[in-house]
Amino acid sequence: MLRYLLRRTIVMGASLLAASVVIFSVVELVPGDPASFMLGTGAQPETLAALRQQMGLDDPLPLRYAAWLGAILQGDFGTSFTYKTPVAPMIGERLQVSLPLAVLALVLAVALALPVGLHAAAQRGRVGDGLAMGAAHLGIALPNFWLAMLLVLVFAVHLRWLPAGGFPGWSDPLAALRSLMLPAIALALPQAAILARVLRSSLVETMGQDYIRTARAKGLSRGQTLRRHALRNALIPVLTILGMQFSFLLAGAIIIENVFYLPGLGRMIFQAITQRDLIVVQSAVLVLVAAVIAVTFLVDLAYAAVDPRLRRA
Structure with a gap:
């Protein structure tokens, strides 16, 4: 029974890791720019670039995934772009x-x-x-x-x-x-x-x-x-x-x-x-x-x- 539990636990951990990769990739590849959506179509390029840098949208995708997953493992689900509040309490x-x-x-x-x-x-x-x-x-x-x-x-x-x-x-x-x-x-x-x-x-x-x-x-x-x-x-x-x-x-x-x-x-x-x-x-x-x-x-x-x-x- 112990081996059965251990085997199922390993499978569960691997499934969670694979799911996190898929979720992050799919959401990131959805068309549209969150910064442009937040500022509107009339935003200045300088303001848009500053907001993208603040949100970390200019970083490479693997780096953003690693940062996101590391924060998740520490219980930090990030801050909502729209409501400016932590996501975990939401x-x-x-x-x-x-x-x-x-x-x-x-x-x-x-x-x-x-x-x-x-x-x-x-x-x-x-x-x-x-x-x-x-x-x-x-x-x-x-x-x-x-x-x-x-x-x-x-x-x-x-x-x-x-x-x-x-x-x-x-x-x-x-x-x-x-x-x-x-x-x-x-x-x-x-x-x-x-x-x-x-x-x-x-x-x-x-x-x-x-x-x-x-x-x-x-x-x-x-x-x-x-x-x-x-x-x-x-x-x-x-x-x-x-x-x-x-x-x-x-x-x-x-x-x-x-x-x-x-x-x-x-x-x-x-x-x-x-x-x-x-x-x-x-x-x-x-x-x-x-x-x-x-x-x-x-x-x-x-x-x-x-x-x-x-x-x-």
């Missing part, structure tokens, strides 16, 4: 919205998908299976931004149960959770549909194994066999989807954050791109990539916990 403030939103959406998705997937597998080929998978297909087909607007119309405008948008901060936890509930549902329903389909397919495949037939021959019902024997062995593809979903929910909620006016990380990246604030884009995207790689590492550990063969290997 990212931390936005993560206070995006991270709880992603966790809440994932919890809701799992809570919906597990019973639906188990029910569909237990009712394979019957009416219950068809209804569950039909609902899953509908959930996958619905765009989450359209679903978000529908939720606002029903639960915020007509019923007035939940706020339509905005985020009051965590000084009032109950109000904060209420403001995150509708966007979390809008994000969770399509992901729950995907997860339910994967779980159902994995369970159906597992139910054809010899040890499942042996358990049935000993007198266990189909439902008991599903819960006691098939579910754990069907979890590996489900864990893969869960890791991918959390990464998507953390990094891909830009549209939902804009629909609900949430000051999250995705919205900050979108604003930084439009403002050509490269240091914010680079640092925020690197944080998201690091989160994705960390989640992948945790999923690998979950594989080892679920499948003892990985630990022995």
